[in-house]
Amino acid sequence: MTTDRADAISFPSTPWFRALADAASADEPRYRRLGVVEITLGVNVGEQGYRITFEDFGCTRVEDWDGSAPVDCSVSADPSDWRELIEHIQKRGSADPEHTLNSLVLAGDRFALTGDEQLGIDRFYRFNASLQAFFEEAHSVPMGQA
Amino acid sequence: MASPIRTSEKIRIPTPEEFATAVASRPYPTQLRKGDADLTWFNAKPGDGVWGSWGVKATPSRRGLTLMDCEAAEGTPVAEVGPASVAPRGAGSEPSLLPREWDINDKWDVWAENLTSLYEEGCSRQWCATQDIDWHKLEMLPPDLERALCQYNTFLTMGEYLATDVLAPWLPQFNTYFHEIKLFIAAQANDEARHTEVFRKRILANGGGLGMTINLGNALVGMGDAAQSQGLGKVKFHENPLFSTWNHVSYAIHVVFEGAILSMFRFGEFLGKTDVDKQIFRMVMQDEARHVAYGSMHLKYLIEHAPDREAKIKEIHALATQAEMFFLELFFLHPATVESCAVLAGNGVDNIGEGLEIYKSLYRKMRAEYLSRIGRAGLDRSELCMFPAELPF
Numbered sequence: 065m066t067t068d069r070a071d072a073i074s075f076p077s078t079p080w081f082r083a084l085a086d087a088a089s090a091d092e093p094r095y096r097r098l099g100v101v102e103i104t105l106g107v108n109v110g111e112q113g114y115r116i117t118f119e120d121f122g123c124t125r126v127e128d129w130d131g132s133a134p135v136d137c138s139v140s141a142d143p144s145d146w147r148e149l150i151e152h153i154q155k156r157g158s159a160d161p162e163h164t165l166n167s168l169v170l171a172g173d174r175f176a177l178t179g180d181e182q183l184g185i186d187r188f189y190r191f192n193a194s195l196q197a198f199f200e201e202a203h204s205v206p207m208g209q210a
Numbered sequence: 211m212a213s214p215i216r217t218s219e220k221i222r223i224p225t226p227e228e229f230a231t232a233v234a235s236r237p238y239p240t241q242l243r244k245g246d247a248d249l250t251w252f253n254a255k256p257g258d259g260v261w262g263s264w265g266v267k268a269t270p271s272r273r274g275l276t277l278m279d280c281e282a283a284e285g286t287p288v289a290e291v292g293p294a295s296v297a298p299r300g301a302g303s304e305p306s307l308l309p310r311e312w313d314i315n316d317k318w319d320v321w322a323e324n325l326t327s328l329y330e331e332g333c334s335r336q337w338c339a340t341q342d343i344d345w346h347k348l349e350m351l352p353p354d355l356e357r358a359l360c361q362y363n364t365f366l367t368m369g370e371y372l373a374t375d376v377l378a379p380w381l382p383q384f385n386t387y388f389h390e391i392k393l394f395i396a397a398q399a400n401d402e403a404r405h406t407e408v409f410r411k412r413i414l415a416n417g418g419g420l421g422m423t424i425n426l427g428n429a430l431v432g433m434g435d436a437a438q439s440q441g442l443g444k445v446k447f448h449e450n451p452l453f454s455t456w457n458h459v460s461y462a463i464h465v466v467f468e469g470a471i472l473s474m475f476r477f478g479e480f481l482g483k484t485d486v487d488k489q490i491f492r493m494v495m496q497d498e499a500r501h502v503a504y505g506s507m508h509l510k511y512l513i514e515h516a517p518d519r520e521a522k523i524k525e526i527h528a529l530a531t532q533a534e535m536f537f538l539e540l541f542f543l544h545p546a547t548v549e550s551c552a553v554l555a556g557n558g559v560d561n562i563g564e565g566l567e568i569y570k571s572l573y574r575k576m577r578a579e580y581l582s583r584i585g586r587a588g589l590d591r592s593e594l595c596m597f598p599a600e601l602p603f
């Protein structure tokens with residue numbers, strides 16, 4: 065949930081996604097158990113884009129993204145829908161059945177999974193448990209106002 | 211008239227003592243007793259035909275020591291044709307080694323650019339149906355939803371058997387030179403076994419039970435001329451035209467069948483009402499996407515490298531037509547599949563109508579992804595695809 069806590073990081077922002085990456089690397093054994101992950105994921109929060117690179121066992125890079133650098137696929141939704149997803153994760157500690165990444169993009173009404181190539185999109189399925197775990201790190205990353 | 215020879219009269223099996231005496235009198239033990247070791251393997255020079263190579267030192271990457279690291283250290287490109295030998299790639303052979311003819315010897319017949327890394331990915335992303343699913347968190351479902359999920363999982367269990375039963379018999383046909391395909395398919399068989407296991411466990415873990423078996427497996431062996439002449443019960447999978455060559459198997463199973471099953475697993479994750487069901491489908495989805503990734507990339511390699519490219523494309527189109535027709539009717543239009551999904555999607559049997567609409571939208575996505583996958587590999591079936599744009603209900 066959006067908060068005025070001192071440790072809140074404005075959402076959406078590169079630092080907020082980097083904080084997810086930091087939380088994930090603090091729990092490296094969990095990601096190692098899930099296995100190697102190799103995907104460059106675009107994340108669009110309304111007009112704001114982020115490019116998140118996963119290599120070996122975790123996230124190795126988070127950067128601003130204007131859509132020009134290549135990604136395997138991207139997940140896009142309005143800021144309010146991303147906030148709703150994150151708030152659910154923060155309330156529950158993990159995504160509830162209606163708010164897993166795959167469920168949201170399969171429903172396709174608010175979240176879209178797109179990519180230039182099906183093989184790139186298929187990576188979203190191949191590494192889905194790692195990606196889901198990564199976004200669920202949001203339970204420990206408070207959102208501040210953008 | 212001579213009486214028939216009994217098996218026991220054909221070859222006399224020695225007693226253990228007789229066998230020990232015979233073995234002891236053979237040249238090699240005799241030579242060793244004189245202190246004269248053979249050491250052919252020890253004295254051979256690298257590359258002389260007896261010994262393979264020496265001084266190779268693969269360096270582990272951040273993931274550990276992968277086959278890609280080993281290949282980089284070996285530095286030898288994979289040849290287009292495997293030799294008639296049981297030798298592992300890069301090994302020498304004892305001078306008396308007999309040739310071994312394999313059924314599948316050409317790189318174009320099995321290869322995919324991502325084959326080695328997909329195998330490594332599969333090893334790294336292994337999971338255990340016993341320990342890696344939070345079974346203790348499973349929650350009761352309303353009876354109609356539990357029944358629908360048990361039916362859906364019963365159908366999926368059958369599909370897993372089908373994949374293993376069709377794929378595993380191909381293992382002894384691949385030349386050992388192409389160890390990547392042997393390893394990948396062996397690992398896939400293990401993935402499918404785990405899928406069978408996890409669906410069975412889920413069915414039996416929440417107050418439900420195994421549901422109705424559908425005719426999918428029988429129907430698959432029942433395709434083609436052999437089924438007409440020999441009767442259904444006697445036909446083997448390889449007599450089905452869908453499975454008569456490795457390229458056909460890979461297209462029918464990895465691309466069409468598993469492409470559809472991947473959509474079904476994604477749908478299962480979407481439909482899952484509990485964290486545990488979500489978790490199960492997320493894990494099987496990952497494995498299935500890997501199998502599909504091999505199929506798609508193999509198709510691409512095949513189309514780009516088969517000796518007669520045009521003929522191969524024609525052949526795959528003909529096969530695809532059959533596979534699409536078959537899987538549409540026995541799978542996407544089977545009442546047990548359609549309705550179990552629709553009950554789950556509609557959140558109950560009373561709301562099956564809404565569930566059917568959701569099922570139809572999944573089907574449209576499956577079809578679009580299938581066409582996009584094969585299109586990227588070089589097979590354009592946008593005008594030929596036998597999967598109709600809309601399901602007819």
Ligand SMILES: [Fe+2]
Pocket residue numbers: 370373401402405498
């Ligand atoms: Fe499977």
Ligand SMILES: [Fe+2]
Pocket residue numbers: 373401402468497498501
């Ligand atoms: Fe599979």
